[in-house]
Amino acid sequence: MAIRDDFEVVAGQVRTVVQRFALGLLVIAAFGIMLVGKADTVLVEHARVLALDVASPVLEAIARPAAYANRAIADLREFASLRDENARLREENTRLLAWQTAARRLENENEGLRSLAKFREGPEASFITARLVGDSVSAYMRGALLNVGRRVGVAPGQAVVTGEGLAGRIAEVGENSSRVLFVTDVNSRLPILVERTREQAILAGDNSPRLRLTLLQGVAGVQAGDRIVTSGRGGSFPVGIPVGEVVETSDGIIRVRPFTDFSRLEFVRVVDYGVTGLVGTGAPAPPPPPGGTAVRSR
Amino acid sequence: MRTDGTLALLDRWGRAALPGTVLLFFVLLTLAPLRAPYLSSALPLLPALVVFQFSLATPERLPGPLLLALGVLLDLLLGGPGAPVGVSALGFVLIRAAVVANRRYLVGVPFLFQWIGFCIVCWGFVALVWAFTTLWTWAPIDPVPAMLQYVVVIVIYPLLAPLLARVRARDPLNVPELSRGGARTGETTL
Incomplete structure (x- = not known):
C-alpha cells in the first residue's frame, strides 16, 4: 500500500513539473525536430513521402469537387468571351495549317536525311x-x-x-x-x-x-x-x-x-x-x- | 460524474475531438488545389488561424503535443526540399502559449480587439517561419509573398473566426478549469 502511495506522490510531482515546464518542453521538442530534420535528411525524406502517401487519397477526394467548381467558373468566363475567342481560334487555325504543311515537308526531309546518315535516335x-x-x-x-x-x-x-x-x-x-x-x-x-x-x-x-x-x-x-x-x-x-x-x-x-x-x-x-x-x-x-x-x- | 448513455459518450468524444479534427482538415486543405486567386495563397496560414481561435475558445481540447504533431505534419506536406520541418509546430505552440497567457483579456473584449490580437500573433508567426526558412536554406527569400499571405489571412479572419468560435461554451464558468482562464461570470465573447 505504502509503495503505491509513494508512486502516486512521485507521479503527481512529475505531472506538476511537466505542466509547469510544458511550454519549454514543447519548444525544445520543436527545435529538436528541426535539428533532426537538418541532420538526417534521408529520414525527413522518408517521413515526407509517407505523409504524402497517406494524405493523397484524402486530397484526391477534395480535389475532384474543387476541379469541377474551377471548371464551371472557367466555363462561365469563357462563355462571356466566346465570340472573340472564336475569331482568334479561326485565325490561329489558318496559321497552324500553314505550319502543318511546313512540318510535313520537313518531317519527310528529316526522315530521308536520317536514313542517309544512319542516325541513331536517343532512348x-x-x-x-x-x-x-x-x-x-x-x-x-x-x-x-x-x-x-x-x-x-x-x-x-x-x-x-x-x-x-x-x-x-x-x-x-x-x-x-x-x-x-x-x-x-x-x-x-x-x-x-x-x-x-x-x-x-x-x-x-x-x-x-x-x-x-x-x-x-x-x-x-x-x-x-x-x-x-x-x-x-x-x-x-x-x-x-x-x-x-x-x-x-x-x-x-x-x-x-x-x-x-x-x-x-x-x-x-x-x-x-x-x-x-x-x-x-x-x-x-x-x-x-x-x-x-x-x-x-x- | 454522470453516468452516460452511448449517445452522451459519443457527444463528449465528438466535442473533445472537434478542434483537432478541424485543424487536421485545414492542414490538409493547404494542399487542396482550390485555384481561387488570393485565397489559395493564404491557405498555408489558415491552420495558424484555427490554432489561434481554438486556443481562445477551448485550449484544453487542443493540447500542445497535438499541435506539435500537426505542425510537423503541415511542414512535411507543404515543405519543399530543404525547408525546415518543425517550424510550424514551433509557431503553433507559441501561438497557443501567447493566447492562453492573454485569455483573461482576450475573451472579454469585443471582436475587433480579438482581431487586432490575431494580427499581432499572426505577424509573429509569419516572421518566425520566414526567418527560420531563410536561415535554414541560407538563401535570400523574397518576403513579399509571405506578406501577401499575411494580408489575405487577416482579411479572412472575420469571416472564419465567428464560425470557429461557436465551439466555445457560452458561459465561461460552465467549462473545465483550464479553459476558463481568468474569466468571470458574464464575461462572454458574444
Missing part, C-alpha cells in the same frame, strides 16, 4: 498521365502533388510536361504519390537551349511567375520572343521540350515566361526517358512498370 520516352491532387504552393515553394508514384514507374528527376510545355520535374516519390517541383520554384535549375541561336544556358526559378536566364555566354544574342527549349543535358530530360519564351531583356537580366499556365493545371504527363541521371536524388531507377498505366509513345 524512346514513355508517358505516365497523372492527375494533380494537391497544390504545394506557399510563400516558399512552387510545386504540386500527383496521384502517381513508384508503383507505375515514376522516379525522381523525371520531366513533367503539359500540352503547352515543360511544367517541372519530380522531386519526391511515394508509393502512390509524388511531388513536382515547378520550373518557377526557387530550387529549380534547368539546362536549356535558346532555340534560335542554339546557345546553352541555365534557366532558374525564383518563386515568381517569370524565370531568369543565367550562365549564358553571350547575352547580346538573345531577343524578346526567342523560344527556350530543354537542352537534354544532365540526361534525364528529353531534348527540345518547349519551356517558355523570352519576354524581357534589360541590363543583362533575361526574363522568360513559361508556356505552362500553372494556375490551371489539372492533368500532366510524367516523361520517363529511360535514364534517370544526374538530376535525380541518387535513387536507383525502378524496374519498368508492369504495363497498364504507362503508355509508350510512338
Whole structure:
C-alpha cells in the first residue's frame, strides 16, 4: 500500500513539473525536430513521402469537387468571351495549317536525311498521365502533388510536361504519390537551349511567375520572343521540350515566361526517358512498370 | 460524474475531438488545389488561424503535443526540399502559449480587439517561419509573398473566426478549469 502511495506522490510531482515546464518542453521538442530534420535528411525524406502517401487519397477526394467548381467558373468566363475567342481560334487555325504543311515537308526531309546518315535516335520516352491532387504552393515553394508514384514507374528527376510545355520535374516519390517541383520554384535549375541561336544556358526559378536566364555566354544574342527549349543535358530530360519564351531583356537580366499556365493545371504527363541521371536524388531507377498505366509513345 | 448513455459518450468524444479534427482538415486543405486567386495563397496560414481561435475558445481540447504533431505534419506536406520541418509546430505552440497567457483579456473584449490580437500573433508567426526558412536554406527569400499571405489571412479572419468560435461554451464558468482562464461570470465573447 505504502509503495503505491509513494508512486502516486512521485507521479503527481512529475505531472506538476511537466505542466509547469510544458511550454519549454514543447519548444525544445520543436527545435529538436528541426535539428533532426537538418541532420538526417534521408529520414525527413522518408517521413515526407509517407505523409504524402497517406494524405493523397484524402486530397484526391477534395480535389475532384474543387476541379469541377474551377471548371464551371472557367466555363462561365469563357462563355462571356466566346465570340472573340472564336475569331482568334479561326485565325490561329489558318496559321497552324500553314505550319502543318511546313512540318510535313520537313518531317519527310528529316526522315530521308536520317536514313542517309544512319542516325541513331536517343532512348524512346514513355508517358505516365497523372492527375494533380494537391497544390504545394506557399510563400516558399512552387510545386504540386500527383496521384502517381513508384508503383507505375515514376522516379525522381523525371520531366513533367503539359500540352503547352515543360511544367517541372519530380522531386519526391511515394508509393502512390509524388511531388513536382515547378520550373518557377526557387530550387529549380534547368539546362536549356535558346532555340534560335542554339546557345546553352541555365534557366532558374525564383518563386515568381517569370524565370531568369543565367550562365549564358553571350547575352547580346538573345531577343524578346526567342523560344527556350530543354537542352537534354544532365540526361534525364528529353531534348527540345518547349519551356517558355523570352519576354524581357534589360541590363543583362533575361526574363522568360513559361508556356505552362500553372494556375490551371489539372492533368500532366510524367516523361520517363529511360535514364534517370544526374538530376535525380541518387535513387536507383525502378524496374519498368508492369504495363497498364504507362503508355509508350510512338 | 454522470453516468452516460452511448449517445452522451459519443457527444463528449465528438466535442473533445472537434478542434483537432478541424485543424487536421485545414492542414490538409493547404494542399487542396482550390485555384481561387488570393485565397489559395493564404491557405498555408489558415491552420495558424484555427490554432489561434481554438486556443481562445477551448485550449484544453487542443493540447500542445497535438499541435506539435500537426505542425510537423503541415511542414512535411507543404515543405519543399530543404525547408525546415518543425517550424510550424514551433509557431503553433507559441501561438497557443501567447493566447492562453492573454485569455483573461482576450475573451472579454469585443471582436475587433480579438482581431487586432490575431494580427499581432499572426505577424509573429509569419516572421518566425520566414526567418527560420531563410536561415535554414541560407538563401535570400523574397518576403513579399509571405506578406501577401499575411494580408489575405487577416482579411479572412472575420469571416472564419465567428464560425470557429461557436465551439466555445457560452458561459465561461460552465467549462473545465483550464479553459476558463481568468474569466468571470458574464464575461462572454458574444
